[in-house]
Amino acid sequence: MRITIKTPKTRDDFKAYYDLRYRVLREPWGQAKDTEKDDYEPISQHFMAVDEDKGKIVGVIKVFERSAGVGWVSHLAVDPAYQKKGIGKQLLAAVEQAARESGYTVLGCMSRLNTTLYFEKNGFFIAGIPNHYFGTTQVVWMEKKL
Ligand SMILES: CC(C)(COP(=O)(O)OP(=O)(O)OC[C@H]1O[C@@H](n2cnc3c(N)ncnc32)[C@H](O)[C@@H]1OP(=O)(O)O)[C@@H](O)C(=O)NCCC(=O)NCCS
Secondary structure: OOOOEOOOOHHHHHHHHHHHHHHHHHHHHHOOOOOOOOOOHOOOOOEEEEEEOOOOOEEEEEEEEEEEEEEEEEEEEEOHOOOOOHHHHEEEHHHHHHHHOOOOOOOEEEEEEEHHHHHHHHHOEEEEOOOOEEEEEEEEEEEEOO
16 A cells, blocks of 8 residues: 655545545544535645555645744544554644644644544644534644654
């Protein structure tokens, strides 16, 4: 399996990119189409993991500058058939590199409570208190110093 991390560029890239987000992060909770997008899409840097043998987008992530020097990482999702193969880690590394190049000193994310351990394994720590999210789950702000 050859996985490369790229930035989505074409209309078809973005269609597949948002579709993966929806399938992994919204559909399982019965949320409507388009809830997978937020107001910060135009000012975000987007990354996707591509299975080059299949020409398929199998992972996504984005980051934008939330406040001076603080990059907000969000919408990290890996296709269930490709999870636990290091793709999430590669996507986080791509975001971290882009964040450093953009001069950010901190990366943060709103993690669901069942993924805080995953982000801790990738160098983040819990830096907020849990908040309700979509009424069905809870999220907490986590940070990583760069
Ligand atoms: C969470 C997610 C992004 C991880 O990506 P991935 O490519 O599967 O993970 P990686 O291959 O980079 O890392 C695998 C390691 O993380 C661990 N891990 C995966 N999900 C975890 C979780 N929810 N909590 C704790 N550890 C987790 C694995 O057990 C494995 O550990 P090991 O290396 O010690 O064996 C992916 O499972 C996913 O898309 N989940 C559903 C969407 C989601 O919850 N996104 C985060 C929104 S806040």
